[in-house]
Amino acid sequence: MKLLLFGATGRVGSHILRHALADGHEATILVRSADKLPQPLPENVRVLTGNVLNEQDVKLAMQGVDAVISALGTDGTTTLSEGMPLILHAMKQEGVSRIVTVGTAGILQSRVSPDLLRYQSSESRQKLTRAAEEHHKAYLLLQQSGLDWTIVCPTYLPDGSYTGNYRVEADYLPADGMQISVPDTAEFTYRQLGSSDYLRVRVGIAY
Template identity: 50%
Template sequence: MKIAVFGATGRVGRHFTELALEQGHELKLLVRNKQEWMDRDELTVHVGDARNSSDIGTTLAGVEAVFSALGTDKTTTLTDFVTALVPSMEKLRIKRVVTIGTAGILQSRTQPKLYRFQSGESNRKLTFAAEQHAAVYETFRDSTLDWTIVCPTYLPDGPLTREYRTEEDMLPVDGKQISTADTAHCAFTVLTESHSLHKRLGVAY
């Protein structure tokens, strides 16, 4: 499969990229700065801005699916990116996209009409990042794309175990954390096996 990857230099994005290469997939990356590890035959690297429709379109050309691990970075980069990504994908008739979100945008178990970050289930004091991720979810929800948002909770670095729990639209009960490596594995599995379409997917140990 030929996959466009955004956010490949981040903690989850790098794990996803390595896993996809190990499994024989061909990747196109859009990055702000090219890094030495990207000099591989299986990678096509474009240097540009993820908020720029032209740079996104160049990266999407010829791919079958999209993965993004872009974060909020305390700015509107994430929502700017998705606002440009969705029409670009629709124009090119690329349907499948998997992104990394946050457990804060899953539904609350105690207050089902609210996101977790809006309810008493979350200890989050600052909500800007969660609000950005919620806006991304709502943009995908209203699109024609076959999207999945993988939503980890506390995200430390850690080994790849391939042993974790998932639940559609909610965080698995008593889920406290999941490693960056297992989060990437979950996203890769969801993308390549095409399940949990049009769902937020809570993931935790």
């Protein structure tokens, strides 16, 4: 498989990249700076220096790929909500239908207020909602895209260790889920490339 990965230098994205390379996939990564990438990189990695907010950079990165994973974060910016339309447009231009993204548990449905998302309800413990609002905008764009999307929505995300033992639930955070490690989140996200279990679904993940 030829995979395009956004956010490859981030906490979750760097683990996803390791999974893809271990399985022998060809990976294209678009990064602002290659300095944060592990060296040396194998031959099946194509590194493009650019910006997800630049339409031409995204279009170039999208050429010849089979699927997309976005592990873009928010980090106090609007990069996610501004970059997602460019990613989706390039996918449609290139005939790429599958995209898996990493979101946040805040955009899952609330159990206490089913008409609201978690970040909009009393279920959320987060006082600041800016990051969830960014992910909400990306979710709405994916919903309207007509593409085969999956949003993996982790709750509190410490670095932690890999366990391979976690719970997932469509559209909701698993009951009493408190945290999930970065390595376990990355593994589940990566596995969705070969799965149709959660097409056009948000998936909560927690221990």
